[in-house]
Amino acid sequence: MLNTGSLKFLTQPAVGAALLTAVHLIVPSASIAQGQPTSSTQLTVFPNLQTVPASRAQVFPNTQTVPPASQPVSPQIQQPDTNYLLGGGDLIRVNVFEVPEYTGEYQIPPGGAINLPLIGSVTVQGLTTEQAADIITERYRRFLKRPQISINLLSPRPINILVAGEVTRPGSYTLSLQGGAGNNPGVQYPTVLAALTTAQGVTLAADVTKVQLRRKTARSGEQLVTLNLKDIIQTGNTAQDITLRDGDVIVVPTATTFNVAEARNLFAANFAASPTAPRTVAVIGEVYRPGSYIVTAGGTEGGGGLPNVSRAIQLAGGITSQADIRNIKLRRPTRAGTEQTVDINLWQLLQSGDVNQDVIVQDGDTIVIPTATEISPAEATQLATTTLSPARIQVGVVGEVKRPGPVDLQPNSSLNQALLAAGGFNDARARKGVVELVRLNPNGSVTKREVKVDLSQGINEQTNPILRNNDVVLVNRSTLARTGDGLNIIAGPLGIVVNLLRLFGF
Structure with a gap:
């Protein structure tokens, strides 16, 4: 209930106008972010005024809640202070009403102080145009009876700005304004997305749901606003794309977890790093040519497409028969000095078509292909026909075969297939029961082992192992062939006679 005195007080015209002015000041100004209304901007109008929590607020009878006129901004968006703060380089016009000789245009110098008639130097650095006008008004009161001062921002x-964190090129940038200002109100300030694009886009290690915008406010410190740029990708909500002010700092944090599906969506965003930019990636482990490679989108190797893990593996010569494609690791350095580890299962890609497993790579990534602890012959045969494996491998088959020399085989081919590709055993001279397998290991060592050959067996490690690129299969002479060759050497000129005796069965 309002008492009579209070009621009479409120009915006074001057008091009513003052209250209307106060209410007008409390209403937040429209957001600069595509004209959306703010949801959390607060202006303190009266000193010592406390905010009453909603749970304790007094409820008046016969009152109704009026719905907002337009769709409110997502509640997680806190709109920054949109006031323009004057600084060195601004062109302003100081209007002194009814004293035109004191009116003039001024280019604010780097120090932020302008020199005005009668009152001399006035610092306007870091002030809004309204605050600067109030200060100049107070200074002119010494010389003018009722000074009325206004300031227009002409240019x-x-x-x-400063862009830091998970962007391709962190650093300071100067962004130009589009359009005009003052008499030409069509000026357009650059936005957060424009700043990220200028810094060559966010990296794939970024957490775009917690991008921070730090802004200096007029003589009251710094305001921190958190932006969810993922909302732009998913819903097109451009309210997150806030327009910038001089001195703003944008920080893109590093993601604490990695989601393969979201990373692919981020790659396609217009504020991500260029999809065609080359990326230097290291590929180590069970590939035929471990090393560092430049991975780009498109091109001829791998049939074109995205700069992903499978493309990097193809550049490294493809996986070996010992590769474990279920437990591939991608190590990614971050701007924070840490390292992200991404687990990749390319077998899931081959079986179910989960393209998200084929992670997009970025500059500095390392792909580790581990060695399988157990190899399934059926899986090895299937992998040989995929793009993860090289098109062909080459092994050497030497000794007592019909066509000794290098043999081109499909990846993950077996020893029996290599023997058949070389024409099979030289029946009269070959030792058919056992051959020697010579292998050059990735660490530079050479191993040699005997394999008991059984042409009737399928792929298995004991009698018909899977071959690797550059393996050598040595088919030795039989005992009879070695004996005959020895007799030829011993007989010398009589070798022809010995051979004739053998021919006729003597």
Whole structure:
């Protein structure tokens, strides 16, 4: 209930106008982010005014809640202070009403102080145009009876910002304004997305749901706003793309977890790093040519497409027969000095078509292909026909075969297939029961072992192992062939006679 005195007080015209002015000041100004209304901007109008929590607020009877006129902004968006703060480089017009000789245009110098008639130097650095006008008004009161001062921003200075964190090129940037200002109100300030694009896009290690915008406010410190740029990708909500002010700092944090599906969506965003930019990636482990490679989108190797893990593996010569494609690791350095580890299962890609497993790579990534602890012959045969394996491998088959020399085989081919590709055993001279398998290991060592050959067996490690690129299969002479060759050497000129005796069965 309002008492009579209070009621009479409120009915006074001057008091009513003051209250209307106060209410007008409390209403937040429209957001600069595509004209959306703010949801959390607060202006303190009266000193010592406390905010009453909603749970304790007094409820008046016969009152109704009026719905907002437009769709409110997502509640997690906190709109920054949109006031323009004057600084060095701005062109302003100081209007002194009814004293035109004191009116003039001024380019604010780097120090932020302008020199005005009668009152001399006035610092306007870091002030809004309204705050600067109030200060100048107070200074002119010494010389003018009722000074009325206004300030117009004719041409704002370029926007100097800092972009840090998970972007391709962190650093300071100067962004130009589009359009005009003052008499030409069509000026357009650059936005957060424009700044990220200028910094060559966010990296794939970024957490775009917690991008921070730090902004200096007029003589009251710094305001921190958290932006969810993922909302732009999913819903097109451009309210997150806030326009910038001079001195703004944008920080893109590093993601604490990695989601393969979201990373692919981020790669396609217009504020991500260029999809065609070359990326230097190291591929180590069970590939035929471990090393560092430049991976790009498109091209001829791998049939074109995205700069992903499978493309990097193809550049490294493809996987070996010992590769474990279920437990591939991708190690990714971050701007924070840490390292992200991404688990990749390319077998899932081959079986179910989960393309998200084929992770997009970025500059500095390392792909580790581990060695399988157990190899399934059926899986090895299937992998040989995929693009993860090289098109062909080459092994050497030497000794007592019909066509000794290098043999081109499909990846993951077996020893029996190599023997048949070389024409099979030289029946009269070959030792058919056992051959020697010579292998050059990745660490530079050479191993040699005997394999008991059984042409009737399928792939198995004991009698018909899977061959690797550059393996050598040595088919030795039989005992009879070695004896005959020895007799030829011993007989010398009589070798022809010995051979004739053998021919006729003597």
